[in-house]
Amino acid sequence: MTTDHGLRFCANLGWLFGEVPFEERFDAAAEAGFSAVEYASPYGRSPVELRRRLKDAGLRQVLINSPVGPPGTPTAAGTACLPDQVGEFRDGVTRALDYAVELECPLVHLRAGVRPADVPRDTAFSRYVANVAWAGQLASGAGVRLVIEAVNARDVPGYLLQTQEQAAGVVAAVGSDQVGMLFDIYHCQVSQGDLTTRLEEFLPSIAHIQVADAPGRAEPGTGEIAWDFVFDRLRARGYPGWIGCEYRPANRTADGLGWLTRYAPEGNG
Numbered sequence: 264m265t266t267d268h269g270l271r272f273c274a275n276l277g278w279l280f281g282e283v284p285f286e287e288r289f290d291a292a293a294e295a296g297f298s299a300v301e302y303a304s305p306y307g308r309s310p311v312e313l314r315r316r317l318k319d320a321g322l323r324q325v326l327i328n329s330p331v332g333p334p335g336t337p338t339a340a341g342t343a344c345l346p347d348q349v350g351e352f353r354d355g356v357t358r359a360l361d362y363a364v365e366l367e368c369p370l371v372h373l374r375a376g377v378r379p380a381d382v383p384r385d386t387a388f389s390r391y392v393a394n395v396a397w398a399g400q401l402a403s404g405a406g407v408r409l410v411i412e413a414v415n416a417r418d419v420p421g422y423l424l425q426t427q428e429q430a431a432g433v434v435a436a437v438g439s440d441q442v443g444m445l446f447d448i449y450h451c452q453v454s455q456g457d458l459t460t461r462l463e464e465f466l467p468s469i470a471h472i473q474v475a476d477a478p479g480r481a482e483p484g485t486g487e488i489a490w491d492f493v494f495d496r497l498r499a500r501g502y503p504g505w506i507g508c509e510y511r512p513a514n515r516t517a518d519g520l521g522w523l524t525r526y527a528p529e530g531n532g
């Protein structure tokens with residue numbers, strides 16, 4: 264549901280409702296008033312199971328990520344910029360699109376990856392652009408849109424894509440409506456600031472937004488970002504997409520959702 268207020272928020276089940284096991288987070292999100300969810304990795308469960316959980320809770324899935332390697336390995340933040348991982352990357356995109364189609368999920372986030380020290384930046388960047396272009400073509404056949412996200416270097420040192428300008432440049436270079444930006448307000452604040460200027464500049468390319476406050480990455484209202492100002496701007500510009508709650512709740516998730524009722528008074532989407 265889009266309200267007159269215009270902003271639609273979805274719950275990231277990888278980050279929110281950590282008080283209960285993953286399987287129970289669907290119901291927890293619905294009980295908290297969400298009508299949509301996102302999470303990075305559906306791959307440990309069958310699409311049939313996930314579809315059932317979504318349906319039973321009355322939720323829709325709006326974003327998944329393409330697969331990444333195990334934590335602590337060179338592919339933990341993705342394979343898209345790694346010249347020796349093209350096969351892995353393509354297999355991962357194919358798998359992600361299969362899941363997205365099964366879950367009726369409109370967006371897949373392609374993680375760029377961390378550039379290895381022995382790979383020149385230009386080499387990693389051109390591999391990345393070529394991979395995203397390849398994935399965009401495959402995604403158009405599946406009716407799914409891809410998004411790419413700039414991530415701050417404090418949280419993920421060496422991540423290839425660190426600024427909104429770089430992400431916008433890749434979207435422009437690929438030149439396909441099938442690829443858009445995932446603008447994470449927390450990452451932008453940590454790396455660059457000047458949030459609303461950047462949001463407004465890149466709005467035509469932005470297909471998804473995520474939120475957390477800075478510097479602690481907890482709920483909006485726990486840090487330095489002027490959320491009234493930011494959300495007013497997004498509302499005034501008619502941002503039509505979802506806003507993913509990708510934050511680490513300061514306490515129990517439900518206890519920290521007061522901020523949301525201010526910005527989505529008629530329900531979270």
Ligand SMILES: O=C(O)C(=O)CO
Nearest residue numbers: 412414418419447509
């Ligand atoms: O890894 C992160 O920090 C992300 O924001 C992924 O979406």
